[in-house]
Structures are given as structure tokens and as C-alpha cells.
Amino acid sequence: MEYEVVIGLEVHAELATKTKIFCGCSTQFGGEPNTHCCPVCTGMPGALPVLNEKVVEYAIKAGLAMNCDIEQNSKQDRKNYFYPDLPKAYQISQYDLPLCKNGHLEIDVDGQKKNIGITRIHIEEDAGKLNHDEFGGGALVDLNRACVPLIEIVSEPDMRSSAEAKAYVEKIKAILEYLEVSDCKMQEGSLRADVNLSIRPKGETKFGTRTETKNLNSFKAITRAIEFEIKRQIEAVENGEEIIQETRRWDDDRGIGYAMRGKEDAHDYRYFPDPDLALIKLSAEYINNIRENLPELPDSRKQKYINELGLPEYDANIITGSKMLADFFDEATKYCDNAKSISNWIMGDLLRILTEKELEQVPFKPEYLAKLVVMIDSGKISSAIAKKVFEDMFETGENPEDIVTKKGLVQISDEGAIKEIVLKVLENNPQSIIDFKAGKDKALGFLVGQAMKESRGKANPQMLNKMFLEELNK
Amino acid sequence: MDITTLTIHEAKKMLENGEITSYELTKAYIDRIKKIDPIIKSYVTVCEDRALQQAKMIDEKRKNGEALGSLAGIPIGIKDNMCIKGVKTTCSSKMLENFVAPYNATVIENLEKEGAVILGKLNMDEFAMGASTERSAFFPTKNPWNISKVPGGSSGGSAAAVSADLAIATLGSDTGGSIRQPSSFCSTVGLKPTYGLVSRYGLVAFASSLDQIGPITKDVEDCALMMNVLAGHDSRDTTSANLEKLEYTQFLQNDVKGLKIGMPKEYIGEGINDEVKSAILSAADKFKSLGATVEECSIPVTEYVLPTYYIIACAEASSNLGRFDGIRYGYRAKEYSTLKELYEKSRSEGFGEEVKRRILLGTYVLSSGYYDAYYTKAQKVRTMVIEQFKQAFNKYDVLLTPTSPITAYDIGSKTDDPVAMYLSDICTVSINIAGVPAISIPCGFDSDNMPIGMQLIGKHFDEKTLLRCAYTFEKNTDFNSMKPEIGGI
Numbered sequence: 001m002e003y004e005v006v007i008g009l010e011v012h013a014e015l016a017t018k019t020k021i022f023c024g025c026s027t028q029f030g031g032e033p034n035t036h037c038c039p040v041c042t043g044m045p046g047a048l049p050v051l052n053e054k055v056v057e058y059a060i061k062a063g064l065a066m067n068c069d070i071e072q073n074s075k076q077d078r079k080n081y082f083y084p085d086l087p088k089a090y091q092i093s094q095y096d097l098p099l100c101k102n103g104h105l106e107i108d109v110d111g112q113k114k115n116i117g118i119t120r121i122h123i124e125e126d127a128g129k130l131n132h133d134e135f136g137g138g139a140l141v142d143l144n145r146a147c148v149p150l151i152e153i154v155s156e157p158d159m160r161s162s163a164e165a166k167a168y169v170e171k172i173k174a175i176l177e178y179l180e181v182s183d184c185k186m187q188e189g190s191l192r193a194d195v196n197l198s199i200r201p202k203g204e205t206k207f208g209t210r211t212e213t214k215n216l217n218s219f220k221a222i223t224r225a226i227e228f229e230i231k232r233q234i235e236a237v238e239n240g241e242e243i244i245q246e247t248r249r250w251d252d253d254r255g256i257g258y259a260m261r262g263k264e265d266a267h268d269y270r271y272f273p274d275p276d277l278a279l280i281k282l283s284a285e286y287i288n289n290i291r292e293n294l295p296e297l298p299d300s301r302k303q304k305y306i307n308e309l310g311l312p313e314y315d316a317n318i319i320t321g322s323k324m325l326a327d328f329f330d331e332a333t334k335y336c337d338n339a340k341s342i343s344n345w346i347m348g349d350l351l352r353i354l355t356e357k358e359l360e361q362v363p364f365k366p367e368y369l370a371k372l373v374v375m376i377d378s379g380k381i382s383s384a385i386a387k388k389v390f391e392d393m394f395e396t397g398e399n400p401e402d403i404v405t406k407k408g409l410v411q412i413s414d415e416g417a418i419k420e421i422v423l424k425v426l427e428n429n430p431q432s433i434i435d436f437k438a439g440k441d442k443a444l445g446f447l448v449g450q451a452m453k454e455s456r457g458k459a460n461p462q463m464l465n466k467m468f469l470e471e472l473n474k
Numbered sequence: 475m476d477i478t479t480l481t482i483h484e485a486k487k488m489l490e491n492g493e494i495t496s497y498e499l500t501k502a503y504i505d506r507i508k509k510i511d512p513i514i515k516s517y518v519t520v521c522e523d524r525a526l527q528q529a530k531m532i533d534e535k536r537k538n539g540e541a542l543g544s545l546a547g548i549p550i551g552i553k554d555n556m557c558i559k560g561v562k563t564t565c566s567s568k569m570l571e572n573f574v575a576p577y578n579a580t581v582i583e584n585l586e587k588e589g590a591v592i593l594g595k596l597n598m599d600e601f602a603m604g605a606s607t608e609r610s611a612f613f614p615t616k617n618p619w620n621i622s623k624v625p626g627g628s629s630g631g632s633a634a635a636v637s638a639d640l641a642i643a644t645l646g647s648d649t650g651g652s653i654r655q656p657s658s659f660c661s662t663v664g665l666k667p668t669y670g671l672v673s674r675y676g677l678v679a680f681a682s683s684l685d686q687i688g689p690i691t692k693d694v695e696d697c698a699l700m701m702n703v704l705a706g707h708d709s710r711d712t713t714s715a716n717l718e719k720l721e722y723t724q725f726l727q728n729d730v731k732g733l734k735i736g737m738p739k740e741y742i743g744e745g746i747n748d749e750v751k752s753a754i755l756s757a758a759d760k761f762k763s764l765g766a767t768v769e770e771c772s773i774p775v776t777e778y779v780l781p782t783y784y785i786i787a788c789a790e791a792s793s794n795l796g797r798f799d800g801i802r803y804g805y806r807a808k809e810y811s812t813l814k815e816l817y818e819k820s821r822s823e824g825f826g827e828e829v830k831r832r833i834l835l836g837t838y839v840l841s842s843g844y845y846d847a848y849y850t851k852a853q854k855v856r857t858m859v860i861e862q863f864k865q866a867f868n869k870y871d872v873l874l875t876p877t878s879p880i881t882a883y884d885i886g887s888k889t890d891d892p893v894a895m896y897l898s899d900i901c902t903v904s905i906n907i908a909g910v911p912a913i914s915i916p917c918g919f920d921s922d923n924m925p926i927g928m929q930l931i932g933k934h935f936d937e938k939t940l941l942r943c944a945y946t947f948e949k950n951t952d953f954n955s956m957k958p959e960i961g962g963i
Contacts, residue, residue: 043802045557045565045573048675080792087797090796
């Protein structure tokens with residue numbers, strides 16, 4: 001039987017405010033355990049929360065960028081449960097009156113565009129962290145992360161494949177980065193997703209029973225966990241088993257998902273309005289002011305690249321999919337008109353090396369990539385040399401002009417010098433001359449190769465080609 | 475002359491005139507605590523060294539002619555649910571028996587900024603849940619007027635200490651009557667300010683939407699002096715009102731001419747002890763004779779306020795007390811093998827019976843399937859209570875009721891019947907639900923010579939009228955000058 005997969009995502013993003021959501025402590029990642037803490041975020045008796053207004057502003061920015069309605073009246077509620085990383089034994093979240101509702105995002109999977117509905121976006125506080133392993137048999141609580149602001153973005157069950165889910169999270173990541181409201185560092189947990197997934201026979205309109213796989217914090221994990229869960233559910237159904245509504249975890253090292261707890265012993269969170277916090281009341285003027293000052297978002301930049309710079313949609317999609325790449329591209333094109341060539345370098349070697357080296361930032365200035373392209377275009381260096389210089393730039397972060405000068409990599413384009421090399425190579429390879437004259441065109445390629453070797457890659461290949469032909473045809 | 479009988483305003487003058495020093499005054503209280511408190515048992519912690527040091531520092535400053543605050547050198551006691559940095563804050567619970575607060579409550583900062591000397595921490599019903607101070611996990615506090623009787627609660631230690639001259643004034647907290655009822659039982663002046671007038675930052679929460687800190691004092695003038703310091707906006711408490719700061723002492727006028735006083739009939743009807751009722755009616759006559767008008771009025775929603783109060787207060791408490799889980803601080807069970815067991819045992823062993831009862835009640839009313847029937851409905855009644863008080867205040871400047879339907883009762887006589895205990899909160903809980911201010915002042919004694927208190931209720935943030943009204947009554951009667959004889963001492 002053919003099955004259709006139904007996926008909805010809950011994406012949690014840490015907001016990049018300087019201070020926590022309910023106190024003045026730093027939100028900085030890392031730090032000695034329990035050093036970014038105060039009576040409020042450690043849940044001391046008598047301490048009270050005060051809402052950080054920046055959190056509301058950032059959440060509204062995200063809501064507007066994701067086409068949501070912003071609620072002028074919303075409230076904060078307590079979600080009650082016991083866990084050692086939750087110092088107050090309740091998480092302050094938003095239950096029935098979230099800040100943002102009814103939004104949508106457009107995703108693009110292999111040129112196929114699709115709208116994904118966003119049910120709601122609400123603000124809440126993060127919990128602390130338990131450090132197991134470090135201490136015999138128990139766990140240590142680190143509350144540095146407790147009270148760090150989060151937004152939870154809840155989608156409609158609109159996705160039908162892991163590729164769509166991945167594209168959706170990538171889009172959210174790009175938008176949040178463009179808004180500068182979250183640093184979206186997935187390996188630090190500042191962007192993570194819960195996947196709700198069910199399957200149903202193709203054509204069926206009712207939803208199947210769904211499972212929720214929690215806390216996926218890389219694109220690879222999202223994709224693999226979804227693929228795993230689809231396979232598991234289909235196999236279960238084919239074997240006549242019933243899918244149980246349950247919460248699941250994903251073990252990325254072992255590549256398997258497993259049930260965490262069933263919904264039958266799930267918590268009753270006893271949500272109720274937090275009496276320590278006033279209603280959040282926003283004026284239309286305040287919301288409009290944020291709307292009018294939103295920065296440029298990925299979609300509009302993409303259109304600009306396609307329409308004004310003539311980039312292919314595929315390239316524009318990838319570059320604008322990361323604010324870091326798009327900013328790098330914009331900056332580089334200020335120093336060089338050859339946008340297509342800059343884009344090619346980004347799409348090719350730059351992305352490859354970033355991935356290989358697991359880097360989040362390019363270690364040299366965008367201006368340097370522009371200079372590299374200018375040097376190629378002006379014939380100062382060859383493309384082959386440029387590739388080496390580029391690798392060097394990743395190592396040292398230096399200006400390519402300096403690298404070229406220091407290493408003496410300037411292309412030899414002087415006719416006399418080229419002629420010298422050509423004559424030397426011909427003298428050393430009489431057999432090739434015979435071959436060429438006998439009609440073996442391959443011999444020319446061999447001679448040019450030898451000349452490049454002789455010049456340690458610096459000879460201008462076009463000039464070599466031309467001069468060899470001249471000499472051979474004499 | 476025994477300087478521990480002084481009021482704040484009397485002691486202030488003597489300190490300013492150099493007749494006494496703060497050290498002498500503080501030492502006199504410490505000595506009296508050592509002598510009398512073994513009988514009354516109002517203090518959980520006495521900060522002897524800290525207090526004497528503070529007093530010396532103030533004396534030094536005074537000697538050097540430095541600027542001094544409005545409570546400079548005045549020894550004050552604090553209910554043991556307000557955090558003082560470096561001092562135990564137990565809430566009279568085994569759960570927090572050894573908990574040393576890492577920070578100061580805003581009220582403590584404000585008092586100390588004005589030079590107050592902190593004598594120590596006062597006994598209470600565990601986590602402020604109770605009306606007799608018998609629910610303290612440590613020991614019951616005795617009523618100075620008769621040590622076989624309860625002092626009321628939950629701020630029983632705070633009221634008993636003022637009544638027995640074990641502190642010049644104290645802070646209490648009031649969620650459903652916990653300042654006013656013990657004030658009435660011990661013949662002190664106790665004010666529950668408008669919700670939001672005094673910061674709750676650093677007050678260990680019982681029911682966040684109802685809790686307010688207020689002063690318990692020997693007379694109304696002292697109450698105003700304390701409010702000068704306590705009232706004010708605090709950016710650390712979102713529910714604190716951002717209003718202009720007032721000098722409450724300026725409203726102490728001996729004049730109620732033309733004042734319109736309402737007497738809601740639901741508060742002096744059935745269930746009110748006859749002696750209490752007649753004391754209130756005499757008080758009404760007194761106000762009339764002083765030029766006020768007194769009329770019967772009605773707040774019909776009153777019959778629903780007790781269940782409403784217990785639903786809201788317990789719901790909030792069940793969540794507020796979740797943090798006492800034995801993980802980061804407080805009591806942790808000795809033996810456990812799983813996390814769940816750690817929670818269950820620590821909380822079962824660390825909390826007393828009444829606290830557990832209220833946590834269970836609160837958990838129940840917030841549970842899915844019951845939420846609307848209880849919590850949502852209670853919120854609707856709350857809106858009605860607010861509305862009906864508003865209507866009453868369209869017509870009257872203040873409302874007059876008994877503070878408690880009964881006077882202080884024998885220790886141990888009611889502990890087995892929690893519902894009977896809840897019913898005696900009838901006169902005070904509506905005020906917290908409506909968020910309005912109310913003051914309890916002495917207005918008589920019953921045939922056993924136990925004090926009777928009357929409650930004056932005011933409009934939101936209209937403490938000034940309450941103070942004027944209470945001051946006038948006090949100036950024209952002599953209930954306030956009566957002192958208990960403690961155990962024949």
C-alpha cells in the first residue's frame with residue numbers, strides 16, 4: 001500500500017536578547033555552571049519574574065516575518081511539572097493566548113513551492129541543564145540556561161516528507177537570522193525541533209495516530225529521525241500493529257528512535273494564568289512600528305539576486321538561505337562586479353571547505369574573495385592558481401594579493417618568457433612534435449601540461465596554447 | 475519607665491532628643507524577648523548580634539550628625555516568610571528549617587534604608603496557611619492576653635510580639651486575613667494595604683494574586699509611619715503599582731465629620747459572636763457621635779467568597795509551593811532510590827498536614843476536566859466581588875465590619891476541624907479577593923477579657939481615609955491603651 005506522511009513541527013528558538021526573559025542575568029552560552037544565575041532564575045523562595053520587553057519585541061518580529069497576526073492582548077501561563085532542571089516546578093509559557101497566530105511560510109523543495117501554515121508562536125522560558133556523567137551515579141544541575149527566552153513556533157500538519165520538514169526549518173533559521181533575533185546555533189541547542197509525525201493510506205483524509213520525537217538539534221538529525229519514524233510506522237502498520245501516541249527520543253549516534261513515555265502517563269500540566277505577571281497589552285502603533293522597521297528578509301533578497309544580479313534561482317536560494325552567506329555575498333559584490341563568479345566561488349569551494357572544516361564563519365573578509373575574482377578576471381592569476389590561493393586564504397585569512405606576491409604566483413603573461421618555456425619544452429619532447437605532426441591533437445595538451453609544470457602553474461595557459469600552435473605549425 | 479512599651483513615634487522623639495539610644499532600645503527588646511518570649515513563643519529566630527550592631531551603627535551616625543532615615547534605630551520584627559540576606563527564612567516549615575535567604579526582600583531593603591533595626595523572624599502558620607499559628611511546624615505561639623489561647627494567624631507571631639512589647643512594630647503578610655485577624659485577637663493595629671501598594675519581592679508566595687505585606691503596630695500613627703516606608707513602586711514586582719509616593723502621616727486627622735460609613739449586613743449577621751457584634755455596633759455608634767453617618771448596606775456575593783477564596787488561594791499555592799522539591803535547597807528526604815521517590819518523600823515529610831491539604835485541593839481544582847468547574851468559576855465570582863465592592867464604594871467612603879466573627883479561642887480546640895477554621899475567615903477573605911485595603915483596630919473586649927477588633931475597608935489605594943477613620947476612633951476611645959498581663963509578669 002502507498003502511504004502519505006503527515007508532519008507538523010514545533011520549533012524552539014532561543015532569542016538573542018542580552019539578558020534572560022524574567023531577570024537581568026546574561027544569556028551567554030557556556031560559562032561555569034550556575035554563574036549566570038540570580039534568585040529569580042534559580043527559583044528562590046519569594047523571587048518574582050519581570051518580563052523582558054525585548055523578548056516581546058523579538059517574538060513579534062518573528063511573527064510578522066512569518067506572516068502571523070499579532071495579538072494585542074496576550075497572557076503568560078504556568079505549565080506545572082516536576083523536573084530537576086525546572087527550578088520553580090513550573091515553566092512560564094503561553095497557553096491559550098499566544099503572542100502570534102495564523103501565519104505561514106513558503107518553502108521550496110527542488111523548485112516545488114509550498115505554503116506551510118503556522119498555528120502560533122509563543123514566548124516561554126528555557127529550563128536548565130542536567131549534567132550526567134561527571135559525577136558518580138547522579139546528575140548536576142546547571143541553571144545558566146534556565147530562564148533564557150525562547151519562542152516556540154508551532155506549524156500546521158502541512159509537511160509530507162523529510163525534505164519539506166528540512167526546508168521548513170531552514171527557512172525558519174534563515175528568517176530568524178535575518179531578523180537577528182536568534183543566533184540559531186543548532187549545536188548549542190539554540191534552535192531545536194520536535195517532530196509530530198503520522199502516516200495514513202494515500203487518499204485517506206483522516207489523520208493517523210501521531211508520535212512526537214523531541215529535541216532534534218541538527219538538520220541531519222531531523223531528516224534521519226523522520227525517515228526512521230516513517231519506516232517504523234509503516235512497518236508497524238503492515239505488521240498489523242497499532243501506532244501508539246507517544247513521546248520519542250532520537251539517538252543520533254546510533255541512528256535510532258525510541259519511545260520515551262506514553263501519553264497515558266503523560267503530565268496534566270495544570271496550566272493557569274501566572275498571577276505574578278500582568279497581561280501583555282500591545283498598542284497597534286507599537287506593532288506597526290516593529291512592522292515598518294523589519295529588516296530585509298530572505299525572500300526579497302533572493303528576488304533581488306535573481307532579477308538584478310542575474311543569479312540562477314538555485315544559487316540565489318542557497319546563498320539567501322543563510323544570512324551569513326548572503327551578507328558575505330553582498331559585501332564581496334561591493335568590490336567586484338562579477339556577481340556570477342562570486343556566486344560560483346561561494347556555491348563551490350567556499351561551501352565545500354566550510355563543510356569540510358565545520359566552520360560557521362568564513363575566516364577571511366568578503367573583500368578578499370572579490371580581489372581573488374578580480375585577479376582571475378584580469379589574468380593576473382590562473383584559475384588553477386586561484387584554487388590554491390583560496391585554500392591558503394582559508395588557512396591564513398590573508399589578502400589573496402599578498403599571498404600571490406609572497407609566493408610568487410603571478411601568472412606569466414610575458415611573451416618572451418612564455419616563448420622561452422615553449423622552446424624549452426619542445427626541445428625536451430621531440431616525440432610530441434612528431435606525434436602532433438602525425439595528427440595526434442592530444443600531443444598539444446601534453447605539451448601545455450609540461451609547460452605548466454615547468455612554470456609551476458604560473459604560465460598563462462591560453463598564451464601557451466597559442467604559442468605552441470604557432471611553433472608547431474612553423 | 476519600660477522603654478519597650480514605647481510606640482514608634484514616642485521612641486523616635488526620645489531618640490532624636492538623645493533621651494535614649496537605639497542600642498538601649500534594641501537591648502531592652504532583646505532582654506525582654508529573652509525573658510518573655512519563652513512564654514509567648516513569637517520568635518523563630520532572634521538576630522541579637524545583627525540587631526545590636528545595626529543599632530550601634532545608627533547611634534554612631536546620629537552622634538556624627540549624619541542624615542538618618544525615618545525609622546532610624548527603631549527595632550522591628552519580621553514575619554518569617556520574608557527574605558533577609560544571610561538570615562534563616564523558614565516559613566515555620568520543616569521544609570525550610572535550615573534555609574538561609576541569599577537576598578533581601580524589597581520591604582527589608584526599604585526598612586533598612588530608613589535605619590530600622592531588625593530584631594528577628596516571627597512565627598507563623600506554615601507557609602502562612604492557617605489562622606491560629608498552631609500550624610507552625612516548630613511550636614504554637616501564645617496569645618499574650620491569655621496564654622492558653624491562640625494569637626490568631628497566620629501572622630500570629632507578628633501580632634503577639636507587638637502586643638507583648640517584644641517588638642515596637644512588625645511586618646505581617648495577609649492573603650485572606652493573616653494580618654488583620656491576629657491583630658484583632660491580640661489587640662494590635664494591622665493594615666492589609668491595597669494589592670500592589672507594597673512590593674511582594676522577597677515574600678515567599680502563598681497565593682500571589684492575594685498576598686500583601688503590611689504593618690502590625692501599637693497604634694494608628696505607627697501604622698502610618700510604617701506605610702511611609704513600605705508603600706512604593708518596585709520594578710522587581712510586576713504587580714506593584716506605579717503611583718506617587720505618599721506621606722501617610724499627613725492623613726492622621728481626628729475628624730470623621732461627614733464621612734459615610736457602610737455596614738454590610740452579611741458581616742454582622744448569622745455566625746457572628748454576640749459580644750463581637752455588640753462591640754461593632756458600639757463602634758458604629760461612636761462614629762455617629764463623632765459626626766460620621768453609618769448605614770446598613772449589602773454585599774450579597776459574600777456567601778460565595780469562602781469557596782472562591784479557597785479555590786484561588788489553593789490553586790496558586792499548589793503551583794507556588796512546587797519549587798520546594800528538595801533539589802536545590804530545603805528539606806530532602808534521607809532515603810530515596812528514584813527521582814520520583816526523592817520528590818514524594820521530601821514533600822511528604824517536609825510539609826505539614828494543612829499545607830499538604832491545600833496543595834492537594836489546589837492541584838485538584840487546576841486539573842484538566844475540573845478547571846472550568848472550579849478555577850474558572852471562582853474567577854467569575856472574583857469579578858463579581860470586585861464589582862460589588864465598587865458599587866458599595868460609590869455610596870460609602872469606608873465599610874465597617876468585625877475583623878473576625880469570634881475572639882481568640884483555646885489552643886488545640888479547632889485543629890481537628892479545618893472547615894470550621896476556614897469559616898472563621900469569612901470577614902476578611904473578600905477584601906483580598908477584591909484587592910482593596912482594610913485595617914483592623916481594637917474596639918473592645920469580650921467577657922473573658924479577650925480583645926475584639928473591627929475592620930475598616932477602603933477603596934483601592936485609599937489607605938488615607940482608612941487611617942483617618944481609624945485614627946479618629948483610636949483618639950476617642952481607650953481600647954488601644956489596654957495592655958495584656960503576661961503570665962502574671
